[in-house]
Amino acid sequence: MSHLFYQTRDRRPLLDRAEGIYMWDVNGKRYIDGSSGAMVSNIGHSNPHVLAAMRAQMDKSTFGYRLHFENAPAEDLAAKVAELSPEGHDKVFFVSGGSESVESAVKLARQYAFVSGQDSRWKIISRSPSYHGATLGALALTSYEPLNAPFKPMVTAMPKIPAPRCYLDRDNLSDEERGLRYADMLRDRIIEEGPDSVLAFIMEPVGGASTGALVAPESYYGRIREICDKFGILLIYDEVMTGVGRTGKFLACEHWNINPDIIATAKGFGAGYVPLGAMTAKQHIVDKILDAGGFQHGYTYAGNPIACAAGLAVIEEIFRHNMMENTTKVGGELLAGLGRLMDKYPFIGDVRGKGLLTAFELVSDRETMTPLDRNLNAFSQLVNIAYERGLIIYSRRSRGGVEGDHFLVCPPMITTSEQIADILAILDDSLDELATILNLPR
Numbered sequence: 001m002s003h004l005f006y007q008t009r010d011r012r013p014l015l016d017r018a019e020g021i022y023m024w025d026v027n028g029k030r031y032i033d034g035s036s037g038a039m040v041s042n043i044g045h046s047n048p049h050v051l052a053a054m055r056a057q058m059d060k061s062t063f064g065y066r067l068h069f070e071n072a073p074a075e076d077l078a079a080k081v082a083e084l085s086p087e088g089h090d091k092v093f094f095v096s097g098g099s100e101s102v103e104s105a106v107k108l109a110r111q112y113a114f115v116s117g118q119d120s121r122w123k124i125i126s127r128s129p130s131y132h133g134a135t136l137g138a139l140a141l142t143s144y145e146p147l148n149a150p151f152k153p154m155v156t157a158m159p160k161i162p163a164p165r166c167y168l169d170r171d172n173l174s175d176e177e178r179g180l181r182y183a184d185m186l187r188d189r190i191i192e193e194g195p196d197s198v199l200a201f202i203m204e205p206v207g208g209a210s211t212g213a214l215v216a217p218e219s220y221y222g223r224i225r226e227i228c229d230k231f232g233i234l235l236i237y238d239e240v241m242t243g244v245g246r247t248g249k250f251l252a253c254e255h256w257n258i259n260p261d262i263i264a265t266a267k268g269f270g271a272g273y274v275p276l277g278a279m280t281a282k283q284h285i286v287d288k289i290l291d292a293g294g295f296q297h298g299y300t301y302a303g304n305p306i307a308c309a310a311g312l313a314v315i316e317e318i319f320r321h322n323m324m325e326n327t328t329k330v331g332g333e334l335l336a337g338l339g340r341l342m343d344k345y346p347f348i349g350d351v352r353g354k355g356l357l358t359a360f361e362l363v364s365d366r367e368t369m370t371p372l373d374r375n376l377n378a379f380s381q382l383v384n385i386a387y388e389r390g391l392i393i394y395s396r397r398s399r400g401g402v403e404g405d406h407f408l409v410c411p412p413m414i415t416t417s418e419q420i421a422d423i424l425a426i427l428d429d430s431l432d433e434l435a436t437i438l439n440l441p442r
């Protein structure tokens with residue numbers, strides 16, 4: 001009997017070892033890590049350079065509390081992150097994961113309002129659906145009913161606007177018009193809430209688990225920035241999943257030339273080697289808080305030297321091996337291949353993504369985008385079929401958790417074209433098997 005528990009009673013085999021995009025269980029079965037865990041192991045498993053950097057740091061020191069010592073890996077990594085972040089993001093705050101990163105972004109925004117005489121502003125508008133983390137603060141920004149329901153009332157319920165799921169719309173608008181229409185919902189909501197009460201807007205630039213690789217029309221991103229500027233509202237990008245190369249740029253905000261005020265990253269930073277994340281903010285925000293006596297926030301493990309040495313080595317590897325270029329190339333091949341599967345299987349309703357953050361969504365009717373009957377449990381069935389066939393993918397019931405199933409296919413950034421073809425072949429066989437089991441139309 002195991003004494004461990006996670007969300008459910010479901011258990012998986014014991015992991016034995018992992019290398020590159022492959023993982024082996026203790027029975028010797030091989031799996032393709034087609035979702036990089038939970039979109040984490042961005043540079044693949046057992047990267048020798050990262051392991052060597054961690055070992056070298058371990059031989060020197062493993063921990064120095066930040067109130068007692070600075071450490072060189074944290075300094076070096078902060079300098080690197082500032083160099084790779086949008087202009088003005090010169091201050092970097094380390095954390096140990098995505099929820100901590102989002103909490104830190106929110107607390108920075110709150111304290112900024114407090115020290116700059118704007119304490120009437122406290123509301124943070126987010127999108128629905130969205131996922132911003134598991135801690136109670138981040139959960140109040142999250143909009144995904146199964147995760148929220150047991151914890152209502154939220155610590156503080158925050159206003160939401162619809163995520164731009166244009167693929168569900170049946171209107172005659174152009175992409176550009178749709179993007180603007182969704183962005184303008186932020187303006188309307190700010191006015192409704194009272195502009196003086198709204199502090200920030202937080203969004204995933206490409207949706208993660210919540211919306212399954214949702215990319216908004218081009219026009220959305222710029223208009224959101226304009227609206228935030230107009231009302232003096234801070235724009236927070238949750239790049240926990242998109243950051244550190246996953247979409248083909250170091251940060252996804254670069255695709256649209258957007259400079260958010262605060263950025264939260266994690267997952268790909270530690271890349272499965274260490275728990276690590278970073279929150280960056282524009283210098284004037286941080287200065288205002290430091291000038292007023294200091295940021296009233298911090299975690300014990302912040303800036304851990306082993307974690308930072310690993311994070312630095314991860315970034316070095318990404319650049320040394322042109323992994324972002326590869327991500328754009330093979331991500332395009334993956335999306336095209338998913339498109340071919342959509343041509344073949346009428347129960348695939350949509351295929352979407354950017355770089356190696358890609359997804360497809362299953363429906364019972366593509367014209368109306370009617371989801372599959374939730375009792376079919378397609379979201380777990382397909383994952384299990386693929387798992388049996390040696391491919392790991394990541395699924396969620398989408399659309400607010402009451403309907404719809406989407407699947408994230410997000411292998412590591414080192415995946416080759418041949419390996420993408422292998423993934424697509426296993427997916428094809430798995431979808432065929434799912435169609436047979438659930439009697440889906442072909």
Ligand code: PMP
Nearest residue numbers: 097098099131132133208240241
């Ligand atoms: N924000 C986003 C966009 C995420 O995808 C996640 C994790 N899925 C988080 C925050 C929370 O990260 P963590 O699980 O590391 O706390």
